[in-house]
């Protein structure tokens with residue numbers, strides 16, 4: 130597995146960074162749109178007009194398209210980034226996007242879920258919280274020099290997870306054995322009430338072993 134540097138793709142340089150920043154702003158606007166859709170109470174004829182306008186915008190974006198979302202790369206500042214990722218990608222409207230910070234113990238993030246993440250009434254879907262923990266766990270493994278794929282994830286849901294307010298998520302490697310890495314972590318309220326906790330097993334595919342240490346310094 131190789132990770133390209135940002136400058137090697139397409140236009141390169143600051144033009145590309147400027148365009149990616151603009152794409153990030155668009156993705157955030159689309160998140161706002163998705164929340165607006167799940168919360169709107171406007172009349173049916175207004176829904177129909179907005180639908181037509183959105184269809185026009187969709188066609189404009191399709192005027193020039195890639196085969197895949199943006200792939201993992203080394204950003205100009207030397208950090209690892211994956212702008213097309215469904216959890217952490219700034220340029221993917223489906224992503225929160227999750228911002229993980231490396232700590233002495235592992236990794237930490239402060240996710241705020243949105244109305245569009247509704248599962249049970251007035252709280253976040255369990256598949257969404259599991260996805261966030263999966264990604265955070267993968268980041269904890271990568272930061273420890275053990276880049277891997279999720280082999281299993283065991284999730285325990287302790288309390289309903291609210292949207293609309295900042296929460297705290299953390300993860301740490303607890304054990305390693307050959308290419309296997311076990312990670313524990315949780316999502317909690319800022320005062321420490323655990324909402325969701327999980328254990329994950331990550332396995333480093335043999336082909337990823339060379340990239341594993343390189344990525345650790347850049348997460």
Ligand SMILES: CCCCCCCCCCCCCC(=O)SCCNC(=O)CCNC(=O)[C@H](O)C(C)(C)COP(=O)(O)OP(=O)(O)OC[C@H]1O[C@@H](n2cnc3c(N)ncnc32)[C@H](O)[C@@H]1OP(=O)(O)O
Pocket residue numbers: 130131132201209263264265266267268271276277278279280281309330332333334335340344348
């Ligand atoms: C590019 C830079 C990226 C930077 C990343 C930043 C953060 C990114 C965060 C992203 C996070 C998002 C993450 C995602 O979303 S990852 C997406 C979800 N996960 C997948 O799609 C994984 C699909 N599965 C596979 O690719 C393979 O099966 C893997 C790679 C997992 C193992 O295939 P491999 O061919 O390598 O394995 P092996 O057969 O030689 O077996 C090796 C050992 O492992 C044991 N075993 C195998 N499977 C399981 C299992 N399911 N439970 C328990 N144990 C299992 C097996 O018994 C053996 O043990 P032993 O006999 O040696 O004791």
